[in-house]
Amino acid sequence: MQLSMPRFDSARVLIVGDVMLDRYWMGETTRISPEAPVPAVRVAATEDRPGGAANVALNVAALGGAASLIGLVGRDEPGEALAGQLEAAGVACRLIGVEKERTIVKLRVIARNQQLIRLDLEDRFADVHAPAIAGALGDALDSASVVILSDYGKGTLSDIQALITAARAKGCSVLVDPKGVDFERYRGASLLKPNLAEFEAVVGHCGSEQVLLEKARALVEQLELGALLVTRGKSGMTLLRRGEAPVHFPTQAREVYDVTGAGDTVISTIGAALGAGEDLVAAVGLSNVAAGIAVGKLGTAAVSGPELRRAISAQREHDRGAVSEEQLVAAIADAKAAGERIVFTNGCFDILHAGHVGYLEQARALGDRLVVAINSDASVKRLKGPSRPVNTLDRRMVVLSALESVDWVVAFEDDTPTPLIEKVRPDILVKGGDYSLDQVVGGEIVRAYGGEVRVLSHLDNCSTTAIVEAIRGRSGRQD
Structure with missing residues (x-):
């Protein structure tokens, strides 16, 4: 609580x-x-x-x-x-x-x-x-x-x-x-x-x-x-x-x-x-x-x-920060026993930018606790290519844990957080970006037990990929 x-x-x-x-x-x-x-x-x-x-x-x-x-x-x-x-x-x-x-x-x-x-x-x-x-x-x-x-x-x-x-x-x-x-x-x-x-x-x-x-x-x-x-x-x-x-x-x-x-x-x-x-x-x-x-x-x-x-x-x-999957499940059980509503979101969060911060603040406002599930380095490479992530998993978890809006950060190895969602059973599943509700991974699981699925918008002109490309472009011009 x-x-x-x-x-x-x-x-x-x-x-x-x-x-x-x-x-x-x-x-x-x-x-x-x-x-x-x-x-x-x-x-x-x-x-x-x-x-x-x-x-x-x-x-x-x-x-x-x-x-x-x-x-x-x-x-x-x-x-x-x-x-x-x-x-x-x-x-x-x-x-x-x-x-x-x-x-x-x-x-x-x-x-x-x-x-x-x-x-x-x-x-x-x-x-x-x-x-x-x-x-x-x-x-x-x-x-x-x-x-x-x-x-x-x-x-x-x-x-x-x-x-x-x-x-x-x-x-x-x-x-x-x-x-x-x-x-x-x-x-x-x-x-x-x-x-x-x-x-x-x-x-x-x-x-x-x-x-x-x-x-x-x-x-x-x-x-x-x-x-x-x-x-x-x-x-x-x-x-x-x-x-x-x-x-x-x-x-x-x-x-x-x-x-x-x-x-x-x-x-x-x-x-x-x-x-x-x-x-x-x-x-x-x-x-x-x-x-x-x-x-x-x-x-x-x-x-x-x-x-x-x-x-x-x-x-x-002591009741927040980067946790293992086992620690998260135990913490969620205590929070739910105290009547708290759990919000869950996921992503790579490779380079944290203003869009991420605003999105996570919106997500946290929907409930009492916010869980951020983050792709492992291997998972990011499979999704984004061999040059990613720019920041390793431990660094990404440290930065996310420092945000006031985030309660728990947990890593997952799969390409999607579906197995983790099944264990956590959040009250609200949130995704940011141009998705329809039917496209949110894990949405059908959450809706099946009576949970809620929400899509929130990111700030305009904020994209990790765009930031990486801009950095690379500037580096090329200097060379």
């Missing part, structure tokens, strides 16, 4: 949910406690980070979006620490302090970059606070275009259906990160994002891809959801939308270091991207990249805008 960096500074995202403080005690362990067979940790440093819905808000702000947060905290030191960190990060907080209840704290003890134990200092907030949450939501909706409901089952979203209804009535997209097995309470959400374990806890075990998709579609219809995104760990993510083909996103993680907060990263990136004007598929694609960054960090950590921009740039560089 071709991703670009959205204008996150235009996103206005309201986050409502269970906020918590992730507290870390870090040190070294060199011995076993004499009191019990457990490591003894000498704590050398402590660190506090916003967690839960607060981490979602922090992620939106780190991307550059305008994040507002509503949640419940106790009137205590952890609540004050949480509010201070969020406000320092630019999050507009409305944390409702309640008497005789405590801020949720997750205390993790870390030694040698390994989590030894987690201590949960928490109680579920009472349902009596639901009207205060609903009132705060109503006051904040006018300044938001996307609402994220981050449910950790701690009581803040005890009347979540009322919040979904109110937000949808204001025209906001409502994204829900669910908890528990009662998904009925999320009815009518624009997007529901369970992980695979949460999804299977509701619909039952999915023994195959087909079963997963069938149960996902049924859940979308049953709950009147706009879309369902199932995050599947190392198997990536699968997006189901009403009336649309499923879209699968392969995992982006190169090395999984710590999955803490990865789900928060996913939903916050989707929310910020939607708020910045991206469509849902692109927003999920961006969240997939962001999650790959997040799991490479220790503990709860936000993904910043510059980090995501660099990752997108690196992905773009």
Whole structure:
């Protein structure tokens, strides 16, 4: 999938949910406690980070979006620490302090970059606070275009259906990160994002891809959801939308270091991207990249805008260029799984000129990815004569790969690209020049499976043969 960096500074995202403080005690362990067979940790440093819905808000702000947060905290030191960190990060907080209840704290003890134990200092907030949450939501909706409901089952979203209804009535997209097995309470959400374990806890075990998709579609219809995104760990993510083909996103993680907060990263990136004007598929694609960054960090950590921009740039560089036939087939499969339309063209491209550049730009505009199949040197000689090509295959591939309009360049040995077209099965087959549709090689194959064949014109007075003849003529006059 071709991703670009959205204008996150235009996103206005309201986050409502269970906020918590992730507290870390870090040190070294060199011995076993004499009191019990457990490591003894000498704590050398402590660190506090916003967690839960607060981490979602922090992620939106780190991307550059305008994040507002509503949640419940106790009137205590952890609540004050949480509010201070969020406000320092630019999050507009409305944390409702309640008497005789405590801020949720997750205390993790870390030694040698390994989590030894987690201590949960928490109680579920009472349902009596639901009207205060609903009132705060109503006051904040006018300044938001996307609402994220981050449910950790701690009581803040005890009347979540009322919040979904109110937000949808204001025209906001409502994204829900669910908890528990009662998904009925999320009815009518624009997007529901369970992980695979949460999804299977509701619909039952999915023994195959087909079963997963069938149960996902049924859940979308049953709950009147706009879309369902199932995050599947190392198997990536699968997006189901009403009336649309499923879209699968392969995992982006190169090395999984710590999955803490990865789900928060996913939903916050989707929310910020939607708020910045991206469509849902692109927003999920961006969240997939962001999650790959997040799991490479220790503990709860936000993904910043510059980090995501660099990752997108690196992905773009590694996801295009000169490829073998086998690499192309695999890349095409991934692109089609992400819903991208593949455009295919072919030629010798011996001396790249303005006509080629304009033609390839037109071809690329017809779809999401452009494949340029290029004749091998032997194939060019058979077609053009013993004096051609002027430029060898490797040079021609390098030049074509450098064009922004071209995604993949692949060589073929045959006189025609027919065998390659049969393998790639492009959505659109394009040829440039004075051809009729019936003369385009491979056209009958593409039309047979429902693809499209197009003929585009080259710029006038642009021809490789004419350029070669002109060069030879000038060389002769000088001799």
